[in-house]
Structures are given as C-alpha cells and as structure tokens.
Amino acid sequence: MLRTTVGAKTYGVWLSMLQTLVPGGRTHRLAVLVAGMLHYAYAVSSSKSATQTKARHLFELFESAIEGQDEHDLQPVVELVETLFDDAGVAYQRSSRRGAPYSIATEAVNEFITWENMPWEG
Secondary structure, three states: OHHHHHOHHHHHHHHHHHHHHOOOOOHHHHHHHHHHHHHHHHHHHHHHOOOOHHHHHHHHHHHHHHHHOOHHHHHHHHHHHHHHHHHHOOOOEEEOOOOOEEEHHHHHHHHHHOOOOOHHHO
C-alpha cells in the first residue's frame, strides 16, 4: 500500500536510505526521518485518495491515527513502518542501555503524530 501510493522509485530511495542509516543511526534522529517519510506518504495519499483505492485506504489509516492517537489507532501505522523496515532488511527493535526494549517504528509513528507540536510556541 505504501509503495503503491508513493511510487516504486520513492519507496526504493527510502529503502536505500534506511539500509544506510539505520545500522549506526540514533533512534531519535531515525524516528524523525521516518516520520517525514510518513508525512510525505500522507500528503500523496491525500492527493490520490479520490482516484486510487489503496491511496484512499492509506489516507484513512493516517487520518485515524492522527484523530484517535490511541494504541488501537496507531498500531496499523506502526505495522506499516515495520513493513518498511522489513523491506529494507533492517531491524526496528532495539534495547536501551538498561536492557529495556523499544521500537524505532513506534517512535517514528509518535513523531508523525506530534509533527506539528512545538511546545516553545505554546
């Protein structure tokens, strides 16, 4: 669905970026990068939603996550990002220095949801 909506060329560039950046990358930076990819996909899916079924489904998935913001609403987008990482052949599961597991995919979706938040403007 993501590849179909953004196009094979863009999706291929994203995979190449993830293959290069994820292995040594810091989660807080990777999450913002992937959130930007999601916002691009959100914009493209919005513009294509009237004429393409997969784009409409993707747009609705993003809208549900943005409007709902609970775990149930976010999980389909997390799974979408996990598929992106799987397609790139890179791991999205990590552990903190203290051994606590976390997911770059989940962090990316959180960044996507809070993209417009700027607490210093509050």
